[in-house]
Amino acid sequence: MATHEDIRAPGARPSEPSRGEVPSPRDDHLTRSLPLPQPSQDNAAFYAATARGELRLQRCTPCRRFRHYPRPACPYCLSRDFTWEPSSGHGTVYTWTIVRGPTLPAFQDKLPYNVVDVLLDEGVHFVSEVLDCPPEEIRAGMPVEATFVPVTDEITLVKFRRCA
Amino acid sequence: MRSESSIRDQAAIVGTGQTRFSKSLGLSEYEMAVEAIFAACEDAGISPREIDGLVRYDMEQTDEEQLLSVLGNPLLRFFAGTGWGGGGSASVLVVAATAITAGMADTILVYRSRARGKQSSYGKDPKQGGRYWEKLATALPGLNQWHVPQGLVSAFQEMAMLSMRHRIDHGTTDDHYADVAIAFREHAMRNPNAVMRAPLTREDHHASRMIADPLRLFDCNIETDGAVAFIVTSAERARDLRQPPAVILAGAMAAGSHHIRLSTMFERSWEEDSPVRVAKQLYEMAGVKPREIGAAFFYDFFTSLVIIALEQYGFAPRGEGGPFAADGGLSWQGGRLPCNTNGGQLSEAFIHGFNNTSEAVRQIRGTSTSQVEGCDLVLVAGGNTDPTGAVILRRA
Numbered sequence: 001m002a003t004h005e006d007i008r009a010p011g012a013r014p015s016e017p018s019r020g021e022v023p024s025p026r027d028d029h030l031t032r033s034l035p036l037p038q039p040s041q042d043n044a045a046f047y048a049a050t051a052r053g054e055l056r057l058q059r060c061t062p063c064r065r066f067r068h069y070p071r072p073a074c075p076y077c078l079s080r081d082f083t084w085e086p087s088s089g090h091g092t093v094y095t096w097t098i099v100r101g102p103t104l105p106a107f108q109d110k111l112p113y114n115v116v117d118v119l120l121d122e123g124v125h126f127v128s129e130v131l132d133c134p135p136e137e138i139r140a141g142m143p144v145e146a147t148f149v150p151v152t153d154e155i156t157l158v159k160f161r162r163c164a
Numbered sequence: 165m166r167s168e169s170s171i172r173d174q175a176a177i178v179g180t181g182q183t184r185f186s187k188s189l190g191l192s193e194y195e196m197a198v199e200a201i202f203a204a205c206e207d208a209g210i211s212p213r214e215i216d217g218l219v220r221y222d223m224e225q226t227d228e229e230q231l232l233s234v235l236g237n238p239l240l241r242f243f244a245g246t247g248w249g250g251g252g253s254a255s256v257l258v259v260a261a262t263a264i265t266a267g268m269a270d271t272i273l274v275y276r277s278r279a280r281g282k283q284s285s286y287g288k289d290p291k292q293g294g295r296y297w298e299k300l301a302t303a304l305p306g307l308n309q310w311h312v313p314q315g316l317v318s319a320f321q322e323m324a325m326l327s328m329r330h331r332i333d334h335g336t337t338d339d340h341y342a343d344v345a346i347a348f349r350e351h352a353m354r355n356p357n358a359v360m361r362a363p364l365t366r367e368d369h370h371a372s373r374m375i376a377d378p379l380r381l382f383d384c385n386i387e388t389d390g391a392v393a394f395i396v397t398s399a400e401r402a403r404d405l406r407q408p409p410a411v412i413l414a415g416a417m418a419a420g421s422h423h424i425r426l427s428t429m430f431e432r433s434w435e436e437d438s439p440v441r442v443a444k445q446l447y448e449m450a451g452v453k454p455r456e457i458g459a460a461f462f463y464d465f466f467t468s469l470v471i472i473a474l475e476q477y478g479f480a481p482r483g484e485g486g487p488f489a490a491d492g493g494l495s496w497q498g499g500r501l502p503c504n505t506n507g508g509q510l511s512e513a514f515i516h517g518f519n520n521t522s523e524a525v526r527q528i529r530g531t532s533t534s535q536v537e538g539c540d541l542v543l544v545a546g547g548n549t550d551p552t553g554a555v556i557l558r559r560a
Contacts, residue, residue, distance in 0.1 A: 029288045031300045035317075037309035069310050075431075094430065095329035098377040099321055104298065107315045115316045117325055117430065125430050127311040135377075140332045157313060 034106040036155050043070040045084045050156040053148045055087040057122060066122040089146030090163070091120035098135040114138050118160055130160045172449050175261035175272075176402035176409035177557070179208025179395035180522050185359050185513030188281040189389040193293065196391035197226040197277035198234055204393040209406035210271060215395075217242035217269025219256045221516065223249065223291050226277050242269035247551070248419075249319075250463050251438075253517025254546040255553030258415035260396040270397060276518040277391035284389050295387070319465065320384055323549075324376035327468035329430070331378060333483065336471060338378070340486030342369040344467035345382045345510055347494040352507025354496075354533045359388055360511040383467040385509040392518035394525075403560065410528040413541070413558040414450035416442045419551030439476040439548040447478070450541075450556045454478040457556070458539035459527050460501055461520040463547040464508040470494075473548040474501070496534035505534040517546060528557050 039047045049056035057066045060074035061081035073080045096116040103111065112135050118126045130144055144160035151157055181203025183189065183196045191199075205212045212235040218228055222245035232240060242263045246252035253276075260272040278293075279286060285294030292299075297318035304312055316322060330336050345364060352358035364382065372381035402409035418438035434440060447453065454477060462473040471485035479501050480488035494503040506512045506523035513519045524542045526532040545554040 029285055029294075029299050031298065031302060033302050035300050035302045035304055035312045037313055038303040038305040040305060069307065095325045095332065096377075097316075097321055097324035097328060098374070099315055100374050100376060102295075102375075103315065103321075104300065104317045107317070110315070113315055115311075115314055115321065115325065117329075119430075127316060128314050140328075151313075155313075 030105055032105045034151070035104070036151060039154065042072060046070050047155060049084065050148060050158055051150070051154065053156070055089050055146045055158055056084040057087050057120075057124060058082045059085040066120075066124050068120075068124040068126055087146070088121045091118040091126070091144060091160075093117070093130070093138065093140055093142040093144060094119040094125060095140060096138050098138065116144075116160065118144055126158070128158055128160050130162060133162055169265065170449060171258070171261040171265045171412065172414055173399055173411060175264040175396050176399045176411045176560070177257070177394050177521075177525050178397050178402045178405045178407055178409050179204040179206075179210065180393070180525050181205070181207055182357075182392045182515075182519065182522055183390045185357055185388050185390040185515070185519065186281070187359060187386070187388055188283055189279075191279075191389065192286070193277040193279050193391070194226050194230055196279070196389065197231070197275055197393070200277065200391035200393040201231070201235065201273060201275055204273070204275075204395050207407060208395040208397075210395060212236055213238045214271045215273045216240060217260070217263055217272035219244050219246065219260045219263070219272060219274045221245060221249075221252055221256070221276055222247050224276060225291055242272070246553070250465060250517050250547030251549050251552040252546055253463060253521065254415070254544050254555050255417045255551075257394075257396065257412060257521070257544070257555045258417050258553050261412045261415050261555075264396065264398050270401065272396040273393060274396055275391065275393035276516045278514075278516055279389045280387055280514055280516075281389045282387045320379060321376045323466050323469060324379045326472075327466065328378055330468060330472055334486070335483075336468065336486040338370055338380075339366070340471055340489055341378075341380070341383050341467040342366045343486075343489040343491075344464070344470045344494060345369050347489070347492065347499070348464060348504050348508045348510045351496055351505045351534050352511030355507050355512060356533070358507040358512040359386055360507065379466055379468065382510075385465045385514045386511065388513045388515070390513050390515045390519070392515050392522050394521065399560070408529050409560045410525045410542075410557040411560050413452075413556045414446050415553065415555040416445035416449065417551065417553035418442045418445070434482065437476065438550040438552045439473065439545070439554075442545075442552055442554050443477045446554050446556060452541060452556065457501065457541050457543045459496075459505060459524070459536045460503050460543040460545070461508075461524045462503060462545050463517050463520070464504055464510050465514075465547060467510065469548055470503065473545060476548055477543065477545060477554075496532075496536055502534075502536045502539075505532050505536065520544065524557055528559055
């Protein structure tokens with residue numbers, strides 16, 4: 001299992017300027033630490049599940065369709081009845097990019113890195129990253145499965161790995 | 165279908181003004197806004213005190229309160245904002261035309277002032293100049309929590325993913341991207357106001373560094389400071405003013421769900437996508453076909469998105485925007501559809517689409533440095549993501 005060291009930014013520079021340097025307003029305002037989700041009542045169940053190592057998605061009770069991101073009504077049939085159901089965690093890469101910079105200082109040390117849109121078997125799209133996959137090997141249609149990367153006590157990010 | 169209350173032919177752009185464009189002007193957004201607004205009033209031959217309506221981006225930092233105090237306290241009776249970034253760059257004109265049609269105001273100011281040079285940050289808020297994405301919060305309660313923590317932090321990365329899917333589906337190539345970049349650079353080289361005026365070859369394009377695959381440096385808009393303002397009034401009053409009016413023949417807006425939430429965008433059909441819906445509404449109101457358009461101004465934040473816009477606005481069949489742009493397809497002279505004859509946001513300046521609208525007005529007035537012959541109808545489209553809007557301008 002990957003640890004948070006894989007995705008945190010150990011090299012994020014401190015915001016304190018060294019002695020004698022006048023910080024430009026621009027540098028002073030840069031986001032240096034890793035931006036993280038701030039869960040709300042609408043999605044707390046999602047983050048509670050990922051913290052347990054489970055990917056759960058909202059599923060509409062009457063029409064049975066899955067949806068992501070979490071929201072209080074079904075975009076297809078408008079029903080507000082839903083359950084949180086486990087996802088298979090399997091899907092394929094629908095589209096992707098390799099971020100080569102510029103990017104946020106928090107991600108600077110991982111450049112270049114991939115970002116993928118995974119089409120899960122449940123029919124929903126999920127933006128994530130394929131771990132342990134060199135940039136030149138990312139392909140659309142590539143089968144992937146979910147893996148879980150704890151970042152804080154509260155937040156575990158869902159990442160993916162290649163699979164057969 | 166056209167109802168009596170349609171905005172069709174009701175309003176016109178009668179004044180335009182702008183600052184210089186530069187990678188760094190060293191001016192405040194407030195100062196730039198005032199310079200552009202005074203220039204637009206002078207161009208129209210009106211006093212700033214005559215302004216009684218105002219439409220701006222909701223992210224514009226120079227607000228009504230700041231403006232009224234320096235415009236001689238005009239008696240404002242209509243004001244509105246359009247949301248969601250570059251997608252709203254033409255929607256501001258749709259809203260202005262709607263207010264004119266409804267009699268809510270006579271003389272409407274539309275403007276955008278932006279210190280968007282990469283060193284032009286002047287505050288902590290992402291809206292306060294520079295690169296907005298470098299100033300994101302570290303706790304994300306909104307929808308960006310679903311992609312920013314994964315490293316997808318900015319528009320160019322989001323649009324890279326959309327562009328990649330277009331290549332997967334349709335085989336769009338680096339050469340197609342270069343065709344757009346080169347055509348617009350050639351236009352910029354003829355435009356003394358443009359920031360990027362050095363020649364650009366296909367080899368230069370392909371050799372430029374990859375920013376986020378498949379987008380290279382020369383596929384991305386430049387980062388500049390500047391402001392642009394317009395005065396919109398009724399088509400009737402426009403006849404008595406100083407400049408040949410650019411009549412707003414038709415306008416349309418659409419919203420579905422936000423483009424950067426890839427998780428929802430890819431779940432919609434092509435026909436439901438907002439730019440496709442805007443195009444349909446627009447041509448219907450105007451009663452014209454794409455082939456009648458003399459020049460088009462797409463929101464060229466990325467070369468790939470221009471190619472997609474060509475398809476969404478019905479100039480090329482779906483998937484064939486790339487071949488349409490090839491062989492000088494977008495050139496001011498002899499192109500299948502002259503586009504962004506100012507050099508666009510790829511080469512003139514990045515004033516959130518407003519500099520493209522300025523050039524659209526020049527094409528209608530016949531004053532462009534790359535003037536398209538017989539250019540009676542001009543399309544101006546906002547960022548072709550979601551939500552978005554567009555107008556068709558015509559000669560009076």
